[in-house]
Amino acid sequence: MFKHINIADSISALSTCKLCRRIALVVFIAIFFIEGAILIPSVVNFERDLLKRLELEGFQTVQSIFRLAPSEAAPADLLAAATKQMINSKLRGGALFDKSGEQLGKFGEEIGPNYSPKSTTSMKMMETVAGQRYEIMWTPKLIGAPYFIIARLDSSWIGFELVAFVGRIIGLVFLIAFFVTSVTSIILGSMVLKPVLALRKNLLAAGDDPSNPDRYKIENASEDELGDVVMAFNLMTKRIASDFHALEYKEQELLQSKIIAERANEEKSTFLASMSHELRTPLNAIIGFSEVIKTEIMGPLGNQQYVDYAKDINSSGQHLLSLINDILDLSKAEAGKLALNEDTFDIDDSLGEALRIIDPLAQKKALIVEVNLAENLPPLLADERRFKQILLNLLSNAVKFTPVSGQITVIIGINKTEELNVSVQDTGIGIKAEDLPLILQEFSRVEDNQTRTIEGTGLGLPLTKLLIEGHGGRLDIESEYGEGTTVNFYLPASRLIAQAA
Ligand SMILES: Nc1ncnc2c1ncn2[C@@H]1O[C@H](COP(=O)(O)OP(=O)(O)O)[C@@H](O)[C@H]1O
Ligand SMILES: [Mg+2]
Structure with a gap:
């Protein structure tokens, strides 16, 4: 199936063919959007994972506080250990409460008035300064000690991580779209566009020269729909050529008949012209002499009947002469010999x-x-x-x-x-x-x-x-x-x- 693929040919075909460039662009955009649609949810997932990580790190820090405090039971020790923990962790501040929700002390940045152990007794997490701070409250049960602790954590790094992640994803989408487009273009170019372009070239050429179909026959048609089109094209040009030859033959025949008909018409005109000429001479005599007779110039005819006959001969002769003149004129005019x-x-x-x-x-x-x-x-x-x-x-x-x-x-x-x-x-x-x-x-x-x-x-x-x-x-x-x-x-x-x- 891939026997026709030739990358160099495909690329040159792509660069010169408008249709190919348009197809490549559409494929690229389509893939870009499809990839984007698939990858956007992964960005959302990634953000959720980062928040989980923040929560986990916060919890580990809190556990360290309890481990590091000289006396786990003394709030003052715990607060001092917490203040120390702020240096190497995401902890930026917090507050310690006893089991009944009374605040025992605080450290670092002031926590917000968002919630307190008095209003809620389950674990809670909330963004308090957009893109900067998260606050989490852990319950005594989670900590394993008789304290509530609210910790204020630095979440500004989540934004950076997200931007980096999105950047990586966009790069990836571009890369995939580019790769798929290239592969599609090469395959399209070799298997579809090249034969289509060959078809176009030969169609244009065959249109100008329909009588030589063998010159525009497209060889090695592939065994698919395009191959069918190519074969149909070859067949069609052949058929048109044979019709064309038949037409040319018919045209020759017609031309021949036209020449014969024209010659016959010419002969008719010549015949009529000479006949008319031959007829006019005796006719002029008939008209002239009947004129003389009917006017009785040389003496009376004696019988009125004779005078009437002579008049009839004269008028018939006149009529015949005008008829012959018309015929002569017409045949001359038809032969293009009417001199003006x-x-x-x-x-x-x-x-x-x-x-x-x-x-x-x-x-x-x-x-x-x-x-x-x-x-x-x-x-x-x-x-x-x-x-x-x-x-x-x-x-x-x-x-x-x-x-x-x-x-x-x-x-x-x-x-x-x-x-x-x-x-x-x-x-x-x-x-x-x-x-x-x-x-x-x-x-x-x-x-x-x-x-x-x-x-x-x-x-x-x-x-x-x-x-x-x-x-x-x-x-x-x-x-x-x-x-x-x-x-x-x-x-x-x-x-x-x-x-x-
Ligand atoms: N003015 C006209 N009114 C009606 N018919 C006419 C008129 N002129 C010509 N025709 C028709 O055309 C025919 C051919 O005319 P024409 O060539 O002058 O021949 P002709 O006058 O000898 O009959 C006439 O026979 C007549 O039928
Ligand atoms: Mg007339």
Whole structure:
């Protein structure tokens, strides 16, 4: 059991380890108090023994008086012998009484008026001057002569003896406490603290490097609870490492899948971009020529039906072109290839143009359009065409998804963090909370009885979001189903060009 003990190691462990010092201190104090509690009664016992000794010595002195007096029967002789005895004993004075309690004479220091043979006839002992004098009365029966004798004895030495005794005891208690603490510390240090410190060191190290458990394995675990802890630690680090490796493997797999998915998305964007480009050329021809036909520039068609067909071809072509443009923009933006043509322009001019385009549609549905522009808006540094496209997309959604006689409010201002804040609010059909995350995905439209008849492709919002983000801004949609929708977007403060006053 003690095979691990190494005193030098233990001492160095103790001196550097806070926990060890605290344990040693607690052990020392505990032992000190326990020893003290055990030894205090022995001090009391010791005092009692000293008093016994005083009584015994006093009695021996009295016996000597009787032995040394020339005539044991004569009080004068006895008093003279007593006076002599005072020199080499603790006797400092006293008085002699006859059997009936009459005082026959006294010697040395005056005795106190504490008691006399007249009031009590049994042996008595009492401290008369604290720490200095004791008085004892012996009866004729104890002395073996027809006298009571009260002797005044010096007890000052008892105090000194007691102090010396207590001093010795305190020294002893210190010594024992120190010894026990040292032994406990050495045993604790070797058998408990050393493995605990090793555990601490390896735990800290393993925490930083969880994939190499063998480096932090703790060898030769003892066969006790600490050994169990050490073994559990070894097992745990191993297990964490294997989990860690599994995680790393999973992460690699995920990364691989992500790369594949990204590549697929890129390929999709490239495909869409080239397709859109290929489609636009013939489409422009269709639009251009149908325009020529429907306006009958080169002569009448002869049949109104033909004119109507040409109009249909033209408007369908326009619709298809805007759809293809959106797809092209979106795939470019997704591939990060959307080039911004930046310039400074007035925000209210852009808004005015967008509103002019939206106005006929709004009037058709009798919508109220309210505009609230902050005063002195500085010019905006952005791609003006894209900015108008953003406004148009949000306004067209507001118009599309707001029933007859609703209201649309556009607010443009600067927020607390100095960003440009554009807000488009409507009192339309709103979006359900669960649909909110979906509508920003491409081709995603909320289909229900209310919206089924509304035209659209589901490209507007995703493109709008990318356009805003392309300008370093962000989009935020809030909606209450059946109540209305508020779309806010923010462009960075750096895009607002302060004018020289
Ligand atoms: N202002 C709005 N009010 C209610 N629903 C809206 C609003 N704006 C967008 N949505 C919902 O988000 C969907 C996606 O919008 P968007 O990407 O612009 O596509 P589209 O306008 O072509 O339908 C819409 O189909 C509609 O369901
Ligand atoms: Mg739209």
